[in-house]
Amino acid sequence: MKSYWQYKFSGNIFFGKEALNELEHIYKKYAQKKTLIITDQGIKASGILQKLEDKLISYAIPYEIYDEAKPEPTNLDVEEVLKSYSNKDIYVVIGLGGGSCIDLAKMVAFMLNTDQPLDTFYHHTIDFEVTPIIAIPTTAGTGSEVTGVAVVNDLDKHLKVGISSEKIKPQFAILDPLLTLGMPPRVTACSGIDALVHAIEAFTAKDYSNFAEDYVADFRGATMMSDLFAEKAIQLITGSLEEAVKNGQNYEARHDMLLGSLLAGLAFSNAGTSMAHAAAYAVAGRAPSPHGEITGLMMPYAIKYNFSSNLSKFIELHRICIKESKGLDKNVEIFNYFIDLLKKINLPTKLQEIGVLRDDLPAMAKETMGITRLMNINPRQMDEKDLLAVFEMAFD
Template sequence: MSFSFYLPTRIFFGEGVLNKHGALLKDMGRRALVITGRHSAVTSGAMADLTHLARQLDISLATYNRVPANPTLAIVAEAVALARSEGVEFVVGIGGGSPLDTAKAVALLVPNAAPATELYQASLPQPPLPLVAIPTTAGTGSEVTQHAVFTLPEQQLKKGFSDDRCFPQVALVDPRYTASLPLEVTIDTALDALTHAIEGYLSKLSTSLSDTLALEAIRLFAARREELVNSNLSPEGRADLLYASTLGGMVIAQTRTTLLHTLGYPLTFSYGLPHGRANGLLLAAYLEFIQPAAPAKVASILAALGMTAIKDVQGLIRRLLPAPEKYPTAELQRMAGLVVGAGSLAWTARSASREDLVEILRQSLG
């Protein structure tokens, strides 16, 4: 057996972790930029906890709270400009994947001269500002990854960015901050976490250790699936889903995601489907496609879910999500064309042609 596993993020998980362990922020500086969306930091209670802690530690906070779902590099540029004007010494991201991903890009760009619009091409030699991640959804796992995803309108797609320097130094993961999420968002984000674990498990980059984490994340989701279906998610259930999300992030930090995520991006960009929902709608057809190349692993996924066949996965998705819109063949072909040549296809367990991608979309949406 031979593998590598890199995770430089220090993780604190549990209720009240910001109050219990937040004193370590004083070692990062005296001025911080908080990057978040318009509501999540406040409604979750995370912003109140951070503000109280900052007063105790004599840390001043500037706030950029305009990160939307599916942020563009223009949003990153605004936050970078604020960070530079405020002379901040570290960055705190609070929220789901969009604020946390934006915080990563800001922390990396502030010390470097490159504009945000050149994030994917520019040389970025200077080390990033220290970054603290506080998730308020149980889906993205961004608090423990080096990845970020941004919407590129000119290319009509979402595109991932990865840099090992973008791992947060600290992740403060408190299940209480997910309690205010609507059930719909909870389901969408839980499916994102589930697909992280499944795709990581089926990735050509997977290892024995990442597989162990992936299967545990899948089991955690399975243990709470009926609570999601029946709209009676308990506090313990929310904690389990957040733990599964963090585990899923740890997995894709090693394995990346595969064609499922990439194939879901056009649904988000063109039709506004939440990212996790798009993944969920495509999940059963994706497993059907992968099964001939990895039958034992697909069987292990089904076992971890407490299922016997892929049709059971589709049945669960139909119970969790509204029926998807149907799309004409020409549109399915257009969406598939946006994915052809994507890097994620290289580490997907089975090679996919454009026709294969169209068929996955057709089975799910056609």
């Protein structure tokens, strides 16, 4: 069993009101270096893109804009950006927006420096220098601004895959709660619940000491460090998510959601995520739902299955979330708590609500088991039969 743990940190993090001003100091390092901004039409319409442009203009930084990023970036999206900008001497890439914009920026940043096709890096390491990345999130959810993972939906292979490398962790993450004030309720709910799932799965992950001494992977289980980040993230998100969904102009709620998302990212980028996220990859192939909606739906059922395997952590999770116990079994209470939370923020609680068919469940169980980098982190050992039972419980 492993007797020591490792913790990998991200680059520089700037958090708080008007943190965008830090760009002035960052660009002293990148003076006159052409920048590619990757964002979407919603960010453009909100006026946030213009705020960034004004900053770059005032620093005399040449820049290009790609503002057609879409939810769940595809391999074709990456190819489209590269076709337009690979010959324009891009030295810095900014991801401005939600996790999809930042993930697309990450992929473009490393693909600018290689002639290999994108799918090469589904299974091979990135062993070359990557164009510097600045991540500026406008949603509170993915934690992509501090992780070395970019998720791509490969339309040719009918596959959603996470490209993982320390080299694609952004060098700079700028988190300003003011930029999240205009986030719509549904986006707030889907991204926010995903951040909560990140924190819970990191907190309850298999402990690092339960892995073999020679185990090497991007995700290595829970440690004291990941527990500190994850526990605080759970406190912040459970205390602010419902208010942020109902009253998006509440700065305090937005602040706590963004900070919670950041801490959850710092936790899961080391400890890992597990069953709910692994299942989400399989579900995504059958339901046109946002990633966060799916992970949030699966979380109560994952907790119910895993509860007894990591009892001290799940009892602590119960303590954090439930202020007034009704004296029921703690597993039942925490399950009911998350089902109620999903309903309060208008998210589904059953797979059939999002279009999954009962006949899909066996194949989903098989596919989920195949995502070993996540299932290895699950605190309770599972097989296809166990997963099928969880999917059936979540179905109706």
